[in-house]
Amino acid sequence: MKTEMICAGFGGQGVLTIGRFIAQAGMREGKHVSWLPSYGPEMRGGTANVSAVVSDQPIASPIVSTPDILVALNQPSIDKFGPQIRPGGVLVYDTGMCPKGCNRTDIQIISAPLTELAQEIGSNRVVNMIAIGMVIGRTNVIKYESMEEDLTSFLKDRDPDLLEKNLIAIKKGMELGKP
Amino acid sequence: MEVIATRPESLREVSFTYCPGCMHGVAHRLIAEAIDEHGLINKMAGVAPVGCSVFAYKFFNFDMAEAAHGRAPAVATGIKRARPDMHVFTYQGDGDLAAIGTAEIVHAANRGEHLSVFFVNNAIYGMTGGQMAPTTLPDMKTTTSPYGRKVDDVGYPIRVCELLDTLVAPYYIERVSLLSGPDIIKAKKAVSKAIQYNKEGRGFTFIEFVSTCPTNWGMKPLESMEWARENMLPYFKPGVFRDKGAQA
Amino acid sequence: MSKVLMKGNEAVAKAAINAGCRLYFAYPITPQSELIEYMAKMMPTVGGTFLQAESEVSAINMVYGAAGAGKRVMTTSSSPGISLKAEGMSYIAGAELPCVIINVQRGGPGLGDIQPSQGDYFQATKGGGHGDYHLIVLAPSSVQEFADMASEAFDLADKYRNPVMILADGMLGQMMEPVEFKPAVTEKEMEEMGHQHESWCIHPNQDGDLKHHHEINSLEIDPVVLEKHVNHLYEKYDKIAANETRHELYNINDDNEMVVVAFGTASRIVRSAVDELNAEGKNIGLFRPITVWPYPYEALAKCIGPKVKQVYVFELNTGQMVEDVKIAVNGKVPVHFWGRVGGMVFTPEQIKEKLQACY
Incomplete structure (x- = not known):
C-alpha cells in the first residue's frame, strides 16, 4: 500500500508543514516515508508545494506526478495539480482561497472554508490541521492517534492551548472528510 | 675561540635558495631568532607562500605547510583552529598577500585570528621575473609595467598596514625596514614582539618588512637599499600602527 | 536507536559530527544552507569549530590547514562553490590530506539555478582542479545513505590520505526521510583518531625535544621527483579502485x-x-x-x-x-x-x- 500526496499553496501558508506532519505520523506507524519540497529563492509568498509519500514498501521515487491526494490551499494549486490527481483520488481544498474549485468528476472532492473554520476554533494557525483531518477522515494514509502523539510530544509543554486547538481542528476536519 | 653568532635552532641546516643580496634570508633569521628566544620551537607551525619564499617550508625547523598562492592566512587559520595549542605564522610577499590573497589577509585580520603574519614588501614579483606588484611604486618600471606604473590606469600602490589598521580586531601592526643595520635591529624588536604576543595568545599580529629586490630592480644590493630608502620609505612609512599591548 | 525524520542536509551534518568531525569551514550557498546552519548551531555544543569563511576558496584552504594538522575536517557547498574549491582540492590531493567535501549539486553551468542536478559528474570524477589526481566520490541515493556516507567518507579519507567527495544533489539535500544514526564516536575513539596521522601531520612536539619537521606540501620543483610522486598517487588510486568500489x-x-x-x-x-x-x-x-x-x-x-x-x-x-x-x-x-x-x-x-x- 503506497499513498502519494501533494500539498500546495502560497509560501507561508504552511503546506510544507502539512506534508511534514503526515510523513512524521507515517514514520511513527513504522511506514516508509519521504518528504520532498519544492524550493525557490522566495522565502515567503511564492508558490510552494511538497510531495509526500507514505508506503509499506521502500520508496523508490520521492517525486509525485500523479498524486492519490492533493491538498490545495489556493486556486493556482488546483489549476496546476488538479488535472494530475489519479482517477478516484482525493482533492482537499479551501473554498475561501479557491473560488473556482475543480470541475473533475472522476475524483473525490472535499472542500470547506478552512480559514473561517480555523477562526471559529480560535486560531488562524490551525488551517493545516483541518486539512490534515479531512485527509484522515477520507483516507487511511495515517491514523489520528499518530497525529495526536506527534503534536502532543511537540506542543504539550510549549503551547498546550495551541495543542488543544490543533486536536479540535483535526477532529473537525475528520468530520468534514467522512465519506 | 668564542662563538658569537650561530644558526638559530629554528632554521634547518639547509642552504637558502635566494639571490645574492636578497633580504629574505635576513627576515627568516629574525623570525627564527625570535622563535628561539621565546622558546616556541616545539609548538610552532609556519605557512609558506607562493613567490620567492615558496621554499620557506624547507628552511624552518618545525612543521610547515606550503599554501596555494595568497591562501596562507586561510591555511594558517585551519592549522590554528585544529591545533589551538600551537603557534602559527605566515610568511608572505606582496603579490601573494596584497593581490591574489587580499581577501584571505583582510578576513583573517578582521577575525583577529591568532596568527603572526610576516609580510615582505619589495614592490615587485620576484619569482616570476619582476612583474608589477600591488605595491609597485608610481612610475616604477617592471616587466608588466614597462612604461612605468601608470596610476591612472592601474591605481596606486596599496599600503597594507594602513588598510588593516582600519579593522577593529588586529592586536599589533607595525611596518619596519630591512634597509640598514640599525633598521634591521629595530625590525628584530618588532618581530620579537609579534612572536611574544603570539605566544601569549593576544590575537592577530602583523609585521611588514620594507625590502628590496636587487635582481629584478636591476641594481647592486647596496644600491637597491639606497634606492628603497629614498623611494619606498616615503610612501611606505615605517611605524607602529597598532599596539594594543602598549596601550594596556 | 530510533528513526528521525530529517532533511538530507541536516542528516549528513549530524552524521559527520557523530563520525568525529570537529572542524567545519564553509560558505553559504543554496541548496545546502541547512547543512552550514546545522553546523553553526551544533559544532559549538560538541566543542568543535564552525567557521563561516569569507569565500569558498578560503574555506577549502582552511580545510587544507586543518587536514594538514591531522584532524577530521569537512567543507560543503553546491556546484558553483565547488568550482571555487577546485584549486584547493587539487592541492589537498597533491599533498595527500584526508578530508571530506560535500557537493549538493544544482543546475549549471555558471550561476545556473538552485534546482537538483547531476551536472558535476565530470568535475567530481574526472578532475575539477588541475593536474593528475582523483577524489574518491560517493553518490548517495537516500537520506539514510547520505548520512551513512559521512562516516564512510571520513574512514576512506583517513585510510588513504585522500580527499573524499559525497556527490549529492539539491533533491537529497532538501528532502526528508527517516534516518537512523550510527552511534557517535566515543571520547576514546576521538583520542585515538586524533593521533593517527602524527607520523606526517603538523603537531607539537610533546616532550620538548626537536623531533620532526613535517612538510604539508604539493610542490615538487624537480620533475623527476614530481613524476615519482604522481606515480605514487596513481598506485594508491589503483589500490582504492581494487578495494573500495561499491555498487x-x-x-x-x-x-x-x-x-x-x-x-x-x-x-x-x-x-x-x-x-x-x-x-x-x-x-x-x-x-x-x-x-x-x-x-x-x-x-x-x-x-x-x-x-x-x-x-x-x-x-x-x-x-x-x-x-x-x-x-x-x-x-x-x-x-x-x-x-x-x-x-x-x-x-x-x-x-x-x-x-x-x-x-
Missing part, C-alpha cells in the same frame, strides 16, 4: 533483457519505472554505482547477461556517465541515454515511456 544491483539476473544504469537520486526515480515495467512482465535490471570514482566497471560488465539487448543510462545531466558505462559494456550492446538538465527532474512516467519505446 548496488536491483533485479539483476541472467534473464534481464535490458539493464538500466543510474546513480544518486535519479536512480530512485528510475527504480519506480523499472518496478512498474517488471510488474507488467518485462525483465529490466537496474545497476547503481555507489562510488562514481572509482567506477564499478567490472561489476557493471558482469551485469550484461546473455539476453541483454541494450543498456539505458538516465542522468540529470547531458550524459556525463555514459562514457564510463560504455567502458564497462565494451561494445557488447548499444548504450542509450536520456536525461533532463537545468535543474529539471524527470518523472517515473517519462522514464517508463523511454524504456517502453525501445524494450
